[in-house]
Amino acid sequence: MASARIERRDFIRLFSQAQFLAAAGRPGELPPPGPPEIVFAGRSNVGKSSAINAIVGRKRLAFTSKTPGRTQTINFYSLADAARLVDLPGYGYARVPRAQRAQWRGLVGEYLRLRPNLAGVVVIMDARHPLTALDAQLLEWLGERRRLLLLAKADKLTRAEQDALKRRFADALLFSSATGQGVEECRGLLESWLEQTAEIKSPR
Ligand code: GDP
Secondary structure (H helix, E strand, O other): OOOOOOOHHHHHHHHHOOEEEEEEOOHHHOOOOOOOEEEEEEEOOOOHHHHHHHHHOOOOOOOOOOOOOOOOOEEEEEEOOOEEEEEOOOEOOOOOOHHHHHHHHHHHHHHHHHOOOEEEEEEEEEOOOOOOHHHHHHHHHHOOOOEEEEEEOHHHOOHHHHHHHHHHOOOOEEOOOOOOOOHHHHHHHHHHHHHHOOOOOOOO
């Protein structure tokens, strides 16, 4: 069936309409699959919440945490029933107990493996320390899933460091919620994911 065509202005409206939908701490709590989901993943404290807030143009949709590793639920945000944003719990915080790490792998692993309506995954890495061992593991899990690498906190790098990163990660996007660098471009890419995802419904 042909998908409804969504105009650019609808997308801008769509992102700004993000509303909290559900939080899942166990696979059984995941909301039933619905519209296409754009997923955000990254190490604790990498700037994931700030990135989500910058993308939707809101100050406090996703809660920025002063305590790394605290959020252990997958949080779903609805974009007017036409798409969803999905905030995965951060990984790699050293002081998280072993049992909690296993819980993370169980929950996130099941979500990434089985979710049929996954439009793509935004993998957020620290521009100053890209591709940690856990980032690499996540990318391996993602396999052929569509993904975008965001190199966050780019404002902490010099121009020369940014140029070097661009050469190293040709398909990554330098991003800063602090300065707005890369935000528009990121939105554009996510919009193209949604446009390419067949079952998308027209926003109301
Ligand atoms: P999360 O744990 O990945 O959700 O990270 P947060 O969004 O809560 O951010 C963690 C810390 O990094 C906070 O102190 C933020 O103020 C800071 N931060 C987030 N984004 C940026 C950015 O683009 N530039 C700079 N310089 N700091 C940032």
